[in-house]
Amino acid sequence: MTVPRHVVVVGGSIAALTVVNTLRGEGFEGRVTMLGEEPVPPYTRVPLSKGVLAGRQPPEDTELGAPPADVELCLGVRATGLDPRSRTVRTTRGDMPYDGLVIASGARARRLGVPGHPMSREVVLRSRTDGLHLRDRLSHASSVLVVGGGFLGMEIASTCRGLGKRVTVVDIAPPLDALTGPYVGALVRQAAERAGCRIVVAEGVTLVGAPAPCALVTADGRRFEADVVVTAAGDVPNVEWLAGSGLRVGRGVHVDARCRAAPGIVAVGDVAASSHPGSPAMTRIPTWTNAVEQARIAALALLHGDDAPMYRPSRYGWTEQFGWDLKMAGDPAPAGVPTVLDGDPMTGRALLAWPDARAPRTVMAINHPTPPARLKRLVRAV
Ligand SMILES: Cc1cc2nc3c(=O)[nH]c(=O)nc-3n(C[C@H](O)[C@H](O)[C@H](O)COP(=O)(O)OP(=O)(O)OC[C@H]3O[C@@H](n4cnc5c(N)ncnc54)[C@H](O)[C@@H]3O)c2cc1C
Structure with a gap:
């Protein structure tokens, strides 16, 4: 060549x-x-x-x-x-x-759009300009609605709670499950709720309001309003x-x-x-x-x-939210109960493996000092 x-x-x-x-x-x-x-x-x-x-x-x-x-x-x-x-x-x-x-x-950022308002200015967080705009909006707000409960949406929710805002996260599925799997997803959601964040799972979501959305309506007719509505939908x-x-x-x-x-x-x-x-x-x-x-x-x-060598993703990722410093490597969304390699997930500090310790396909460190390189090695060793 x-x-x-x-x-x-x-x-x-x-x-x-x-x-x-x-x-x-x-x-x-x-x-x-x-x-x-x-x-x-x-x-x-x-x-x-x-x-x-x-x-x-x-x-x-x-x-x-x-x-x-x-x-x-x-x-x-x-x-x-x-x-x-x-x-x-x-x-x-x-x-x-x-x-x-x-x-x-x-x-x-994916925008959901506001029916009837094609020029609506949806608040998203992708660029540094977006970040500064959102920070400015938050300085005048006491309530925030986050649409989407992935890593980004939940991080925004966590930061807004830390700033003392009233926060509601709305998603069409339990937040985080598609990334961390339901076991850890449930633990983080509990931590979020303990921190005062409201989590709503609804079948469908429609944004309302212009020039910037100020509310959303769920498919079953519930309406949620806030000073700032942030879309974090992928x-x-x-x-x-x-x-x-x-x-x-x-x-x-x-x-x-x-x-x-x-x-x-x-x-x-x-x-x-x-x-x-x-x-x-x-x-x-x-x-x-x-x-x-x-x-x-x-x-x-x-x-x-x-x-050139072939690309073999470690699938390493991390998030920080509601006091959880979560690092993971391997397949996303592991199913079932993990094997505990160290610590205790109920105390919020643990090293976990799915499906077992012998041949883990996913490993997660929760507030645990395991370095990223070791997490990657644990799943690559299979
Ligand atoms: C708020 C936020 C927090 C995040 N936190 C984490 C985290 O904790 N952990 C994690 O693993 N990941 C995180 N991510 C994801 C991570 O930032 C992305 O995976 C990473 O930025 C991808 O890098 P990239 O260079 O592929 O694309 P991008 O960062 O999207 O950069 C693409 C660049 O290309 C430019 N561009 C686009 N089109 C054109 C064009 N036609 N001509 C010229 N330039 C163009 C864009 O302006 C942009 O500068 C986060 C993302 C966001 C938004």
């Missing part, structure tokens, strides 16, 4: 930055151009729902550090199209030729700019075991969908660790083709 001379990276966040750093770390001396739609240097989103929203951490602390000095960083530039035949990316600053392309355009991959490119795009850009989408093109992070051992369907894993793991493999695949 031919090593590219000019790699263009579309995306300005952790996946893009990790590809760029890996390329240079591997001794790649060709030209690298990084295009980021946001007009600010790469930053991490992780603290936006935690320390930044709580006001404990200044927004500037989220900066990830600059790419190597010889990388052309083009901020405020959006990729608008792709022609793989002529190896050209169309951008808001004109066409850009490439030999190697990295698709790292990530995802955006994310949508940023793939529209690839329309007509011929790449396989479903719920994300389809990639092979080395993150390749087409000759000379890789896709990484929240925008990429791949199959994994035990999960043959093309799925995205929208977590920080996955973005880093894929980015490293993709950079090696651009340089070494089939000689």
Whole structure:
């Protein structure tokens, strides 16, 4: 295979930055151009729902550090199209030729929409601007309605309770179960309720109000109102700019075991969908660790083709909420009662394994000092 001379990276966040750093770390001396739609240097989103929203951490602390000095960083530039035949990316600053392309355009917040109000301004939390806007709204609010009880929604709820707001979380399924499984999901929900957070499970949810939603109505007719309504209902991959490119795009850009989408093109992070051992369907894993793991493999695949190692996700993720520092690796949503490797889940400090300690497919550390690397090893050892 031919090593590219000019790699263009579309995306300005952790996946893009990790590809760029890996390329240079591997001794790649060709030209690298990084295009980021946001007009600010790469930053991490992780603290936006935690320390930044709580006001404990200044927004500037989220900066990830600059790419190597010889990388052309083009901020405020959006990729608008792709022609793989002529190896050209169309951008808001004109066409850009490439030999190697990295698709790292990530995802955006899913909006539920307000029937009858197509221009309604739904409050979401994805970007730093969103975080600052929400923080500002909270400073004038005494009640918050969070729509969606995944990691993000529950973190927002936890931070808002910490700020003394009256908080209600509404979801169409018990919050967290689809991520942590029902055993740990129930324990965290109990902690949330003890902290004064109201949790409502309803069959269907419709937002109400404009210009910003101020209430929701459930399918069974219950109405909930709050000073601030935040939607945390998942994310949508940023793939529209690839329309007509011929790449396989479903719920994300389809990639092979080395993150390749087409000759000379890789896709990484929240925008990429791949199959994994035990999960043959093309799925995205929208977590920080996955973005880093894929980015490293993709950079090696651009340089070494089939000689690059295959991507094997650790599926490591974490969340902090309601006094629970939860780290997990392996398959999400484990079923049944875990084997306790250490501690006691009822006291809120434990190391747990599913289905058993001999061949765990999922491990979770709850307020437990086990380092991430050990959690990953425990599930990889199978
Ligand atoms: C508030 C919040 C808290 C989180 N907390 C955690 C956590 O505790 N643990 C965890 O594991 N994960 C967490 N995550 C998820 C984690 O942040 C994401 O998985 C990670 O950001 C994915 O990185 P990425 O680079 O693939 O995509 P993104 O971070 O989405 O970055 C994509 C970048 O590409 C840019 N872009 C998009 N389209 C274009 C285009 N056409 N042209 C040019 N640029 C474009 C975007 O502006 C953006 O800068 C959190 C996410 C949020 C929002």
